[in-house]
C-alpha cells in the first residue's frame with residue numbers, strides 16, 4: 001500500500017495535463033485527423049468513440065509516439081511531447097490483440113517493459129521481480145506467473161497485457177479496444193475492473209472504443225470522433241442528453257430522424273405544429289429533428305395534437321419494450337420505448353390505433369443543399 005501512496009503522490013505532483021492542438025494527419029489524400037484539439041486532464045478517463053476509420057487509433061498512436069502529426073502540437077504541461085522519444089514518454093499501451101510474447105511466461109511478459117528500458121533507467125533484477133510480483137497481484141494473476149500466455153483465457157491475457165503496460169509506471173495509459181476480442185460478459189466485468197484500477201492508481205487513461213455502451217459507462221468524458229474530427233466532447237450524460245450535431249444524435253443511443261418544415265414562423269412535422277420557428281431569417285425552409293424513443297409519448301386515446309399511429313410490433317427486451325409505430329402523416333415508422341409492465345397494463349397489441357407525440361426534439365435547420373447547420377441546433381419541447 002506504501003507503493004500505492006508513493007505512486008499517487010508522484011502523479012499528484014506531476015499534474016500532467018496534455019494539450020493537443022490543431023493536429024492534422026494525412027495518409028495520401030486522406031485526412032485521418034483533421035484539426036483535432038483536445039485537453040486531457042490529470043487523472044481523467046477519456047474515451048475516444050467513433051465509427052471505424054474515424055481517426056481514434058491514429059490519435060492514440062500519436063500520443064504513444066508511434067506516429068507523428070503533419071502539423072499541430074502535443075504538450076505535456078509545458079513540454080513538447082512530440083520531441084520526446086516513444087521509449088521515454090512513460091506511456092503504457094494495451095491493444096486489442098494481446099501482443100504478448102508466446103514464448104515467455106506471464107511474469108516474463110510483464111517484466112519485458114522493464115528489461116528493455118535504457119540502462120540508466122532500468123531497475124535491477126531483484127526490483128524487477130518484486131515489481132512483477134506486485135503487478136500480478138494487482139491484476140489478480142499471481143497464481144499464473146509461470147504459465148505461458150497460450151495457457152490463459154482471453155480475459156486473463158488482457159490482464160497480463162495491462163500489467164505489462166503498468167510495469168513502466170506510466171503517466172499515461174493508452175488502451176486501444178482492449179476488450180474488443182472478448183465475449184460480452186467478460187468484457188463488462190473487465191471494464192469495471194479497469195475503471196477501479198484507474199482510480200486506485202490515479203492514472204490518466206485514454207481508451208479507444210467503437211462500443212458506445214462501454215464508453216458511456218467507463219469514461220469521465222467521451223470524445224465522439226467522425227471523419228478525423230471531434231464532433232463533440234463531454235461527459236457521458238451530456239453526450240447522450242445534449243447531442244451537439246446530427247452525427248452525434250444518430251451515433252449515440254437510438255433515435256428517430258424526422259423531417260420538419262418551417263413556414264410562417266412555425267416549425268411543424270407531419271402537418272402538426274411543434275413550436276415557433278427558432279431560426280429567424282428565411283421564412284420558409286426545412287429542418288431535421290431527432291427524437292429519442294423514450295421521448296415519444298404514446299397514448300391509447302389520441303388527442304388532436306397527436307400524430308395518428310398504428311402499432312406494428314412490440315419487441316420485449318426484458319424490463320423495456322420497443323414499440324414500432326407506423327405514422328402515415330410522417331410516412332415513416334417511429335420507435336418508442338415504454339416499460340414492459342406498462343405495455344401489459346395497457347394491453348397494447350399490434351394493429352391497434354394509437355396517438356404519438358414528441359416531448360423533446362433536437363432540431364437543426366437545413367440549407368438549400370440539404371446540409372444541417374450544427375451550430376444552429378435548437379431543442380424543442382412541444383406541448
Ligand SMILES: Nc1ncnc2c1ncn2[C@@H]1O[C@H](COP(=O)(O)OP(=O)(O)OP(=O)(O)O)[C@@H](O)[C@H]1O
Nearest residue numbers: 027031032050051052053054055056057058059210
Ligand atoms: N498507415 C496508414 N496508411 C494509410 N492509411 C491509414 C494508415 N493508418 C490509418 N489509415 C487510415 O486513416 C483512417 C483512420 O484510421 P484509424 O485507424 O485512426 O481509425 P479508427 O477510428 O481507429 O478505426 P477502427 O475503429 O477501425 O480501428 C482510416 O481511414 C485508415 O484507413
